[in-house]
Amino acid sequence: MAIGLHDSEVKNPVLRWVDQRLPVITMLQKEYGTFPTPRNFNYFWNFGALAVITLVIMILTGVFLSMNYTAHTTLAFESVERIMRDVNYGWLMRYVHMNGASMFFIVVFIHIYRGMYYGSYKAPRELLWMLGVVIFLLMMATAFLGYVLPWGQMSFWGATVITNLFSAFPLIGPEIVTWLWGGFSVDNPTLNRFFSLHYLLPFVITGVVFLHVAALHVTGSNNPLGIEPKGPQDTLPFHPYYTIKDSVGMVAYFALFALLVFFMPNYLGHPDNYIPANPLVTPAHIVPEWYFLPFYAILRAVPDKLGGVLLMFGSILIWFALPWLDTSKVRSMRFRPIARIFFFLWVISFFVLMYVGGKPAEQPYVIIAQVATAYYFLWFLVILPLLGKYERTLPLPESIAAAVLGPRASTGGGPLPGAATAKPMEKA
Amino acid sequence: MADSMAPQMAQAAPGDVPGTTKRDFLMLTTAAFAAVGVGGIVWPFVSSMAPARDVLALASTEVDISPIAAGQSVTVMWRGKPVFVRNRTEEEVREARSVPMSELKDPATDESRVKRDNWLVVVGVCTHLGCVPLGQKPTDAKGDYNGWFCPCHGSHYDTSARIRRGPAPSNLLVPDYAFTSDTMIRIG
Amino acid sequence: MKLLKVLAVTVAVAMSSPVLAAGEAPAPPNARFGFNSFFGSFDRGAQQRGFQVYKEVCAACHGMRLLSYRNLLDLGLSEPAVRAIAAGYTVQDGPNDEGQMFERPARLSDRFRSPFPNEQAARAGNNGALPPDLSVIVKARHDGANYVRALLTGYVEPPPGVTLADGMHYNEYFPGHQIAMPNVLNDGQVEFADGTRATVDQMARDVTTFLAWAAEPETEQRKQMGVKILIFLAILGGLVYATKRKMWAEVKH
Numbered sequence: 001m002a003i004g005l006h007d008s009e010v011k012n013p014v015l016r017w018v019d020q021r022l023p024v025i026t027m028l029q030k031e032y033g034t035f036p037t038p039r040n041f042n043y044f045w046n047f048g049a050l051a052v053i054t055l056v057i058m059i060l061t062g063v064f065l066s067m068n069y070t071a072h073t074t075l076a077f078e079s080v081e082r083i084m085r086d087v088n089y090g091w092l093m094r095y096v097h098m099n100g101a102s103m104f105f106i107v108v109f110i111h112i113y114r115g116m117y118y119g120s121y122k123a124p125r126e127l128l129w130m131l132g133v134v135i136f137l138l139m140m141a142t143a144f145l146g147y148v149l150p151w152g153q154m155s156f157w158g159a160t161v162i163t164n165l166f167s168a169f170p171l172i173g174p175e176i177v178t179w180l181w182g183g184f185s186v187d188n189p190t191l192n193r194f195f196s197l198h199y200l201l202p203f204v205i206t207g208v209v210f211l212h213v214a215a216l217h218v219t220g221s222n223n224p225l226g227i228e229p230k231g232p233q234d235t236l237p238f239h240p241y242y243t244i245k246d247s248v249g250m251v252a253y254f255a256l257f258a259l260l261v262f263f264m265p266n267y268l269g270h271p272d273n274y275i276p277a278n279p280l281v282t283p284a285h286i287v288p289e290w291y292f293l294p295f296y297a298i299l300r301a302v303p304d305k306l307g308g309v310l311l312m313f314g315s316i317l318i319w320f321a322l323p324w325l326d327t328s329k330v331r332s333m334r335f336r337p338i339a340r341i342f343f344f345l346w347v348i349s350f351f352v353l354m355y356v357g358g359k360p361a362e363q364p365y366v367i368i369a370q371v372a373t374a375y376y377f378l379w380f381l382v383i384l385p386l387l388g389k390y391e392r393t394l395p396l397p398e399s400i401a402a403a404v405l406g407p408r409a410s411t412g413g414g415p416l417p418g419a420a421t422a423k424p425m426e427k428a
Numbered sequence: 429m430a431d432s433m434a435p436q437m438a439q440a441a442p443g444d445v446p447g448t449t450k451r452d453f454l455m456l457t458t459a460a461f462a463a464v465g466v467g468g469i470v471w472p473f474v475s476s477m478a479p480a481r482d483v484l485a486l487a488s489t490e491v492d493i494s495p496i497a498a499g500q501s502v503t504v505m506w507r508g509k510p511v512f513v514r515n516r517t518e519e520e521v522r523e524a525r526s527v528p529m530s531e532l533k534d535p536a537t538d539e540s541r542v543k544r545d546n547w548l549v550v551v552g553v554c555t556h557l558g559c560v561p562l563g564q565k566p567t568d569a570k571g572d573y574n575g576w577f578c579p580c581h582g583s584h585y586d587t588s589a590r591i592r593r594g595p596a597p598s599n600l601l602v603p604d605y606a607f608t609s610d611t612m613i614r615i616g
Numbered sequence: 617m618k619l620l621k622v623l624a625v626t627v628a629v630a631m632s633s634p635v636l637a638a639g640e641a642p643a644p645p646n647a648r649f650g651f652n653s654f655f656g657s658f659d660r661g662a663q664q665r666g667f668q669v670y671k672e673v674c675a676a677c678h679g680m681r682l683l684s685y686r687n688l689l690d691l692g693l694s695e696p697a698v699r700a701i702a703a704g705y706t707v708q709d710g711p712n713d714e715g716q717m718f719e720r721p722a723r724l725s726d727r728f729r730s731p732f733p734n735e736q737a738a739r740a741g742n743n744g745a746l747p748p749d750l751s752v753i754v755k756a757r758h759d760g761a762n763y764v765r766a767l768l769t770g771y772v773e774p775p776p777g778v779t780l781a782d783g784m785h786y787n788e789y790f791p792g793h794q795i796a797m798p799n800v801l802n803d804g805q806v807e808f809a810d811g812t813r814a815t816v817d818q819m820a821r822d823v824t825t826f827l828a829w830a831a832e833p834e835t836e837q838r839k840q841m842g843v844k845i846l847i848f849l850a851i852l853g854g855l856v857y858a859t860k861r862k863m864w865a866e867v868k869h
Contacts, residue, residue: 247860
């Protein structure tokens, strides 16, 4: 672009004045107005927008909660209960924030499964996918830090157990843990730094989300068929078609969210976290929040301390390599009959791990966890690479339009037959 | 590849097809509903910054005035601010009531500022810029009018805590209070 | 769609297995408390009687440090009545002008007075056991309300072969069954002002209602608001979906 005022097409003189100097309106119009989006999205493509709105909800409620929270071991528990009892609508904000973490993970898990099923991680979207994995890791860190803040029994012992993971590293492990704690156990310095980082990380997440979306708008979205749009007949402008479709999903999502917040706010939580932290008594049965359970199960499936820790971190880090582990030319599993079966088994193994992660570390849960862990890694390291070589995939449709409109429209980028269905495209 | 298609795309929604007006009505209704929803979300956030229930519970305070002898004052904390409670001598009351209104910067009779002749209850915050005036302790400077004196910018208050000289614009504020018995007052 | 179904089923399976409390105690029976239902609200009479049971029985050992006397206004008691209740307790205040701490009658803004000044004193006075603070006890136990009620009525003779440790009592619903708290409720132990017969079961139900309110005083407001919001979302959802249908009507997808 040449140096000088932006050549704005905005009519309103005030907005035009702004847009000439800082073309945000042109940008919004291009990226969220006319942005060409595959016409065949299903409702699984709602989940990116749902994740963004959840991030906004979490930051808003979090900022307002922090106005009344006190990060000190003697006051944290009481300040949270004061929010629940005395602050106007404090209970609402806290329950939205608390259950919002769970809702965030539900949304993001589905978003990830969707990406895996439809091959959204494949070229040219590898970096888009990897940025997503970074967001997921940051989310896990933020959720863990936040869970410590109410300073209940689960907060304290969760913090103790998770920080102790780092002691598994040889030689410097114990020093790392002391450094993380800022003392010789989880105590006030730990709580203070956790609060500071819990406030910071969501803004880091926001930054990576911007990069994630920017990368998305370079390559454009994948779609259920996994084939690239070949021309305007394959796409629709993002607005109004997908703004309204995302809105449908959003209202349904809010209804589920409201059900949790207003009628069963503590269902996903652990009652022990309403007992103030006590460094002298460990609760009988420590479990992390449900969204950590699959990874926690992998940790416990390995009898070796360091091995368990490495495997647990590896179970997420391996997602970074997914674009290269999957060697198939076909993206969408709609056309991969064998891979589809193995993928569903992988999703099941994920939920099995989630289930046994919440059970005591005894038989038969240990052996189940080991089998599920083995399959978890087998899928990535063996099955996917081999399938790329040997799987016989189904024939791909010629284009998105061909698959959606029937064979008549399968004329590539040329003008469509004058069917009423194609009206929006003709006006383009 | 997606970028190359962008210029060809339609500006917005397809227009003049049958049913447009019905759709517009539907869209407006939906948008109005959504706007109501957003408004409803904003309120709890705004409200959460107003004083909480435990803060409001401390909004009134009770003072036992039986130990305060004539000519003595106590300072009590009320809503985070000092309140001066003074048991005035007859001399001080006479002094306050003999001042002609024309001499006052913020005219108010002494009778309008007290509930019982000898008891003066005022918020001890100078109406100039919020300092706490001197005059509570017997050793304090009481200013030229035998009441209170604000050391920050030199405001002089009389025995009815009315501003007499200096930059302060108005008299020391009389809070809401009531005698719950002969020896107790409730402020706020 | 198929993927959705599989997900829904797996999620349902994963979520329907809440982590059980440790110990071999049986699940407490469902006492069908009204406040646990969808539109649930507290029975004011039960709350007031429950407070009386707490005040006359439980409060000898258990504090409720997160509650203030002003909170009792929510039970439907009048302000003079609550002021009188508060004035029945003394709390420490000070220091006064002489630098001494002093005792004064409690006001509405004061927290409930705890029976013991600190944990050590509480243990010393209770044979080494610590009576837990009851402010959030119903939130702090799995299936809290049913559990508390079951525990209060769950004192039975120990089965043959069980030897109780010194100072312990046998309770059917306590994890591990050996509990330091003795059976404190006996028929007619308190005299209710409203004429309700003070059976053990009645007192247990009433005090549980009181404790459930104390743990989650926002329950009524929360559920009422939730119903309104769900109705609003149902209407908005219908409108948004109709708009979506209209918009997409001209587009085959």
